[in-house]
Amino acid sequence: MNKQINFDADKFELPVDLEYIKNYGRVERVADGIIFCSGLEAARLHEVVIINQQYNGLVLDLGEEFLGVGLFEDTNDICEGMEVVSTKTIFSSPVGDELLGKVINSLSTPMDGSSLGETGKSYPAFNVVPPIMTIDGVSRPLITGLSIIDAITPIGRGQRQLILGNRQTGKTQIAIDTIINQRGQDVRCIYVAIGQKLSYVADVAHTLKTYGALEYTTIVSAAANSSLTMQYLAPYTGMALAEFWRDQGKDVLIVFDNLSKHADAYRAITLLFRRPPGREAYPGDIFYIHSSLLERAVQLNEANGGGSITALPIVETLSDDITSYVPTNVISITDGQLFLRSDLFNSGQKPAVDIGLSVSRVGGDAQHPIVRKLSKNLTLILSQFDELKEFLAFDNSLDEESLKTITNGQILLEIFKQPIVTPNALAQLVLLLFTFQEGFFIDVPIEQVHAFKTVLLEKSLIDTDFSALSQRLPELSELDEAAIVVCTQLIVQTKEAFLWAQD
Structure with missing residues (x-):
């Protein structure tokens, strides 16, 4: 027992x-x-x-x-x-020149059903930021073709410039106009669409193709009906392709449209993984995923090829509130921002850039020397005009200096109004700024300033002397006497004909 x-x-x-x-x-x-x-x-x-x-x-x-x-x-x-x-x-992304002119998904697969074959090379999607010793300062301008941006909040090659504003304020249009204006500038462009409708992406592709920009552009699309993971991966796939061209010594422009939807997709993923939520239910590393992405956009020094990546992230705001979580995060990461206001857009001021809240921390370093000299006081004029225009509503009597400031502000706003897909070249921007600084707009009625500006730009395209000036303008550091004579003659002749036609 x-x-x-x-x-x-x-x-x-x-x-x-x-x-x-x-x-x-x-x-x-x-x-x-x-x-x-x-x-x-x-x-x-x-x-x-x-x-x-x-x-x-x-x-x-x-x-x-x-x-x-x-x-x-x-x-x-x-x-x-x-x-x-x-x-x-x-995870790495296939890269190569074969992707130019294509609309691809987050896995670099063409969405039209075609085959790329073997590109032969791939880049890590989650690469690290280049060492600081390989990075150079931003000193070369990236001309957007939009006068208000190129004159007041310039963008340089290798810069990170945020575009933010409410829905339907023209954020994407600024990015598309910038891509179209890179034609002939030896800049590779990447447009990343995150969480957008397929019809919306198709419209963007059609617009770029119509204006001959698709041939040097790749569109990375993670549509709203794709998985959360594909939406999360899309900007990293685009950045891997940008780094491939940057390492070849090329200049690249990449647009993220938009990072608000990217943050929403990442928030959904982390909540499904039951990570603890933070402010506005975003995870604790939401800042890191955007900073680690955008800080890869740099200007490399000559010893490392001299290539650059210019990033234009787009962020959507609610009721013009730029103090919410994602906008403030991306503002602190980027080198400046373009803030678009709904009231400016609805009043017909397009592009609807709010000069008071828009800034480029690179500043004049990213401008052509002539543009820098001609635009040095424009921000001050518009700021003073913004303060004084409120008095006009009360019919207050203003002194002569204040009236001059208001007139100059109204003229500038009319000059900066610009229809979509009508970019201005460097020479045309210089001509407009020269016309304003020399006072040729003063005796033109405010309601006719925009029409006169349009006629002047049309005349500049067919004037042989001005065309010759346009060819040598990039090499000039200031307007010489011959250039001043050419610009003055063109302006005077156009103005006389315009005012005579109005009478």
């Missing part, structure tokens, strides 16, 4: 292959566009995995118990228990 019974519990345990679970796992739970996996002990962040030998995903969360994987495909066919296999490769 006292016989001891030996019980070996080990024989009831299932054997575990430690080598197997390093690179293999199984689906434990399925959520909206993501899955939770067990196993995959050796997996790394942003590593690509294959589910059931059919679907692809990206490791986005390294939990204590499960691995969080974002799915590339928007599918309902993934079930619990399916095998998940690690590819042991960090």
